[in-house]
Amino acid sequence: MKKPRSTFFHETKHLSENGLLPYEPACPFCNSVERTPIAVLQRQPDVWLMSCRVCGASSASRIPKLQTLDDYYGHYYESAAQLQTERVTFDNPERFGRHFSERIQRYLHKSMLRVLDMGGGDGTIAVQTARFLMPKGFSRIEITVVDYNDSLVVPDDSRITITHRKCLDDIASERYDFVIASAVIEHMSYPRTVMLNLLELLDNGGIFYARTPYIAPFVRIFQKLGIPYDFTFPAHIHDLGPYFWNTFIQRHADENRFRIIESRPSIVETSFAYHPARTLAAHAFKAPWYALGNLYPFVGGWEVFLRNIG
Numbered sequence: 001m002k003k004p005r006s007t008f009f010h011e012t013k014h015l016s017e018n019g020l021l022p023y024e025p026a027c028p029f030c031n032s033v034e035r036t037p038i039a040v041l042q043r044q045p046d047v048w049l050m051s052c053r054v055c056g057a058s059s060a061s062r063i064p065k066l067q068t069l070d071d072y073y074g075h076y077y078e079s080a081a082q083l084q085t086e087r088v089t090f091d092n093p094e095r096f097g098r099h100f101s102e103r104i105q106r107y108l109h110k111s112m113l114r115v116l117d118m119g120g121g122d123g124t125i126a127v128q129t130a131r132f133l134m135p136k137g138f139s140r141i142e143i144t145v146v147d148y149n150d151s152l153v154v155p156d157d158s159r160i161t162i163t164h165r166k167c168l169d170d171i172a173s174e175r176y177d178f179v180i181a182s183a184v185i186e187h188m189s190y191p192r193t194v195m196l197n198l199l200e201l202l203d204n205g206g207i208f209y210a211r212t213p214y215i216a217p218f219v220r221i222f223q224k225l226g227i228p229y230d231f232t233f234p235a236h237i238h239d240l241g242p243y244f245w246n247t248f249i250q251r252h253a254d255e256n257r258f259r260i261i262e263s264r265p266s267i268v269e270t271s272f273a274y275h276p277a278r279t280l281a282a283h284a285f286k287a288p289w290y291a292l293g294n295l296y297p298f299v300g301g302w303e304v305f306l307r308n309i310g
């Protein structure tokens with residue numbers, strides 16, 4: 001039987017001096033140097049979580065080298081294969097597929113859809129999304145997965161096709177109707193470039209989805225109280241919440257071309273069936289947001305749907 005897993009699979013790993021890029025004072029998203037340290041992520045060499053006062057992003061003060069991340073994620077999927085798990089970071093991919101389908105179907109008026117899943121593992125979530133979308137009037141859905149992992153699920157519907165690319169550079173001049181960056185931006189050494197490249201791959205009317213952890217508000221409190229916490233550095237390098245995402249287009253893209261469709265606490269990635277305690281806690285922490293809105297920061301993760309309005 002397949003055992004689902006979740007992002008808790010990410011493990012904290014102490015990095016040595018030669019696994020890290022030099023300290024960079026500027027925010028990797030907006031280049032501002034107006035950043036304050038809010039918590040220590042590791043000692044010797046010290047890495048701090050820095051909060052940017054301009055764009056709201058929190059990022060590690062020292063970014064892991066690309067080679068360090070390659071090594072880390074190479075082992076990540078080897079271990080996943082040993083566990084015979086689906087190569088996704090989500091307990092219930094079907095629920096995620098429905099979540100996407102319900103939010104994007106009204107915006108997509110084509111018979112053939114192109115989906116790009118950046119860091120999509122074996123493509124399970126993209127395929128689940130396609131399965132939910134297919135009955136809504138689409139005749140064919142082509143999925144491209146960009147990932148370290150090159151072993152893909154086989155869709156059980158011949159109208160859904162799936163192909164693999166090792167990196168974004170391998171995608172030539174394609175345009176996509178739905179671009180997924182779910183729980184990947186936080187892992188990237190150069191996130192701004194990748195995010196802007198992904199936006200450029202959107203066809204007119206296409207939708208970009210991002211989901212990122214947003215635990216900086218918890219980390220601040222734990223640091224002050226001296227309570228140990230696991231940020232899972234170097235898997236988790238960046239932490240992005242509502243202020244970052246709600247000002248992302250005006251800061252980085254053309255406001256005449258892109259719009260926010262939805263910006264909200266992220267879907268809970270675990271399920272009651274497999275991780276009851278964590279799932280209950282996740283729902284309980286997110287619940288007050290529905291009454292208090294963005295004044296309440298303890299939601300743990302954020303998701304955003306942006307649309308290319310042409």
Ligand SMILES: [Zn+2]
Nearest residue numbers: 027030052055
């Ligand atoms: Zn910034």
